[in-house]
Structure formats: C-alpha cells, structure tokens
Amino acid sequence: MRRGLVLFAALLLGVALAQGDVDPREEAKRQKELLLSTAGILPTELVVMQGEELFHRKGPSGKTMAECDFGLGKGVLEGAAARLPRYFLDTNRVEDLDSRIVTCMTRVQGFKPEEVKRDEVVAVAFYIASKSTGHKIQVRLLFPEERELYALGEKLFWARSGARDVGCATCHVSYVGRRAGVLPYADVLGKDKSWTHWPAYRYSNDQTWTMQDRIRACYGNIAHPQPALYSQPILALELYLAYHANGAVVEEWPAFVR
Ligand code: HEC
Structure with missing residues (x-):
C-alpha cells in the first residue's frame, strides 16, 4: 500500500515535471487558440485597436501622430518598426519605437513629458509594430x-x-x-x-x-x-x-x- 502511494506520488511528480518542460512556444500557441475559440479576439488585437485610436487622437497642438516621422517619412508606418532603433536627425539621437513615440507626443503633439502615459505609449507601440508583421529586421549602423x-x-x-x-x-x-x-x-x-x-x-x-x-x-x-x-x-x-x-x-x- 505504502509502496503504491509512493509510486503514485512519483507519477504525479513526473506529470508535473513534464508540464514544466513544455516548449513555451508550443504552449503559447495552444493558449492563443484557446483564447481565440472562446473570446473570438486576442488581447493583442484589442491593444492594437486602442493604439490605433490613440494614434489618430489630436494632441494639445491639434496634431495627430500621423504628423510624426517614425523613420520612413511622415505618417509612414509600414515596415517602420522593423528598422528601429535608428538615428534621428531632428532629435540628434538614436531612438527605438517607445522613445520615438514619446518624442512624437511631446515635440509634435504638444503633450508635456509628465502627461505621457506609459500604457498609451505601449498601445501605440503595439499598433505601429503590427504594421511590420512579415517584414525583415533591417537595422543599420550608419551614423x-x-x-x-x-x-x-x-x-x-x-x-x-x-x-x-x-x-x-x-x-x-x-x-x-x-x-x-x-x-x-x-x-x-x-x-x-x-x-x-x-x-x-x-x-x-x-x-x-x-x-x-x-x-x-x-x-x-x-x-x-x-x-x-x-x-x-x-x-x-x-x-x-x-x-x-x-x-x-x-x-x-x-x-x-x-
Ligand atoms: C539569470 C538569468 C538571466 C539573466 C542574467 C538575464 N536574463 Fe534575459 N531572460 C531570462 C529568462 C528566464 C527569460 C525568459 C525566457 C523565456 O521566456 O523563454 C529571459 C528573457 C529575455 C529576453 C526575451 C527572449 C525571448 O525570446 O523572448 C531578452 C531579449 C532578454 N532576456 C534579454 C536580457 C538582457 C539584455 C539581459 C542583461 C541585462 C538579460 N536578459 C539577463 C533570464 C536571464
């Protein structure tokens, strides 16, 4: 009887270990499908939509983020995130997606630095990044x-x-x-x-x-x-x-x- 219990415990432990061993990528895929089949939409899509709204919101200066250059020209988002970080002449420094969004909100849209909310920056980053799906990473060291x-x-x-x-x-x-x-x-x-x-x-x-x-x-x-x-x-x-x-x-x- 004792022996049976020990064996059973060892079996359970084995299962637990096996679960801890699951390939995280495979497990993420499974979770994603599960969410899609129950909710019909992914949290990533919701945040992207929120980011798109913020992108088109006017700031204190009356401008939207479409007036900002994310590296490929004003308002051009297709593939832009795949080429960041990069040097920007207007700020004279290297910026990544997050910091370029902050630059856009403060310098172009007229928000004060303390008015920039982190969750808004992240939502906009999700939206802009979504326009690089399928693109190749191309980061240069030119400057x-x-x-x-x-x-x-x-x-x-x-x-x-x-x-x-x-x-x-x-x-x-x-x-x-x-x-x-x-x-x-x-x-x-x-x-x-x-x-x-x-x-x-x-x-x-x-x-x-x-x-x-x-x-x-x-x-x-x-x-x-x-x-x-x-x-x-x-x-x-x-x-x-x-x-x-x-x-x-x-x-x-x-x-x-x-
Ligand atoms: C003590 C170990 C440890 C150290 C030191 C460490 N990391 Fe990590 N890092 C992790 C773990 C654990 C993860 C999550 C791995 C996973 O989810 O597959 C991670 C994830 C990451 C990822 C994402 C990987 C992916 O495929 O999504 C990056 C990028 C990263 N770390 C960068 C760094 C950088 C830069 C440093 C140094 C500042 C650093 N890490 C130091 C343990 C470490």
Missing part, C-alpha cells in the same frame, strides 16, 4: 551615434556584475551557458532571434510589454538596479540585440508569449 550606442550595448551585454558575477550573456548565449553549466534560457544573439518576439502580450500575467520592459525585467534577474525606461543603457542593449536579429522575418507583431 557615428548608432555605432557608439551599439558599442555601449555590446559592453553591457557581456559585462558581469554583482555577488553572483552574472550578466546577460551568462543566461542568453548558449555556449556561455553550457560552459557555465547553466541551462540557456533563450539564445538572444543566435538562432532564437528574440528581437522579433517583442512587443508582446504575456498571457501568464496579462501584461503588455515592449522590448524595454523585457530588458528591464532581466536586469532584475541579475540583482542590478533597473535602468529607467527610455534610458541609454536600455536603448543600447536594444540596438545591440536588434542588429544581431538583422534579416529575421517578423512572424507576428505584437507577439503572444508566456
């Missing part, structure tokens, strides 16, 4: 500002710090992970092309994240103070990762992930 930021991103990515002496590469480059005896989570520079997984809706905690949120959360993993949203370290790491994803096709933006 000295881009090359400098890339170099900073590279430095930050390979740096190790803290009591545990870890950095991004410890968890995210498969050969480093193997050498250190740590399971690699995602090979963010290699075949995974993680860049194209964000912005995304995370069904596990019902959150909408851009790449900025993803990187900031990972800074938490290394017990390192999180750099602020829109700050140089975040932009630098984004440029570094985006450049390594060059040529990858965006399967679906915004993505639907765990």
Whole structure:
C-alpha cells in the first residue's frame, strides 16, 4: 500500500515535471487558440485597436501622430518598426519605437513629458509594430551615434556584475551557458532571434510589454538596479540585440508569449 502511494506520488511528480518542460512556444500557441475559440479576439488585437485610436487622437497642438516621422517619412508606418532603433536627425539621437513615440507626443503633439502615459505609449507601440508583421529586421549602423550606442550595448551585454558575477550573456548565449553549466534560457544573439518576439502580450500575467520592459525585467534577474525606461543603457542593449536579429522575418507583431 505504502509502496503504491509512493509510486503514485512519483507519477504525479513526473506529470508535473513534464508540464514544466513544455516548449513555451508550443504552449503559447495552444493558449492563443484557446483564447481565440472562446473570446473570438486576442488581447493583442484589442491593444492594437486602442493604439490605433490613440494614434489618430489630436494632441494639445491639434496634431495627430500621423504628423510624426517614425523613420520612413511622415505618417509612414509600414515596415517602420522593423528598422528601429535608428538615428534621428531632428532629435540628434538614436531612438527605438517607445522613445520615438514619446518624442512624437511631446515635440509634435504638444503633450508635456509628465502627461505621457506609459500604457498609451505601449498601445501605440503595439499598433505601429503590427504594421511590420512579415517584414525583415533591417537595422543599420550608419551614423557615428548608432555605432557608439551599439558599442555601449555590446559592453553591457557581456559585462558581469554583482555577488553572483552574472550578466546577460551568462543566461542568453548558449555556449556561455553550457560552459557555465547553466541551462540557456533563450539564445538572444543566435538562432532564437528574440528581437522579433517583442512587443508582446504575456498571457501568464496579462501584461503588455515592449522590448524595454523585457530588458528591464532581466536586469532584475541579475540583482542590478533597473535602468529607467527610455534610458541609454536600455536603448543600447536594444540596438545591440536588434542588429544581431538583422534579416529575421517578423512572424507576428505584437507577439503572444508566456
Ligand atoms: C539569470 C538569468 C538571466 C539573466 C542574467 C538575464 N536574463 Fe534575459 N531572460 C531570462 C529568462 C528566464 C527569460 C525568459 C525566457 C523565456 O521566456 O523563454 C529571459 C528573457 C529575455 C529576453 C526575451 C527572449 C525571448 O525570446 O523572448 C531578452 C531579449 C532578454 N532576456 C534579454 C536580457 C538582457 C539584455 C539581459 C542583461 C541585462 C538579460 N536578459 C539577463 C533570464 C536571464
């Protein structure tokens, strides 16, 4: 009897382990289909619609975001997000999707910086990113500002710090992970092309994240103070990762992930 119970417990544990082992991509696909069949619409689509409304809302200056240049000319959104981050002459700095939306809201639409709401920026990012589904990532290092930021991103990515002496590469480059005896989570520079997984809706905690949120959360993993949203370290790491994803096709933006 005892023996039977132990066996049963071992069996249950085996099932639990097997469930923890499910390929996260496969599991996300399953969750997505489940949601679609019950709700008929995905949270990503709702946020994209919300972003589209905000895009066409007039700011204090009377202008909508169609007056803004996201890199390919005023109001051109098709494929624009797949080419970010990039250097912008009008601000004289490299901007990613999030920061360019903030620039648009403040410089063109006339919002005060403190009036810019993060959830609105994310919704607009979802909408603009949706116009790059099917496009190839094409990020260049043409301007000295881009090359400098890339170099900073590279430095930050390979740096190790803290009591545990870890950095991004410890968890995210498969050969480093193997050498250190740590399971690699995602090979963010290699075949995974993680860049194209964000912005995304995370069904596990019902959150909408851009790449900025993803990187900031990972800074938490290394017990390192999180750099602020829109700050140089975040932009630098984004440029570094985006450049390594060059040529990858965006399967679906915004993505639907765990
Ligand atoms: C302690 C391990 C660890 C460290 C260190 C770490 N991360 Fe992560 N990272 C994770 C985990 C776990 C995930 C979630 C993996 C998943 O869902 O497949 C993740 C996810 C990511 C993703 C998304 C991958 C994808 O395919 O969607 C990116 C990009 C990323 N991290 C970047 C970074 C950067 C940049 C740093 C350094 C600032 C960093 N990470 C440091 C553990 C780590």
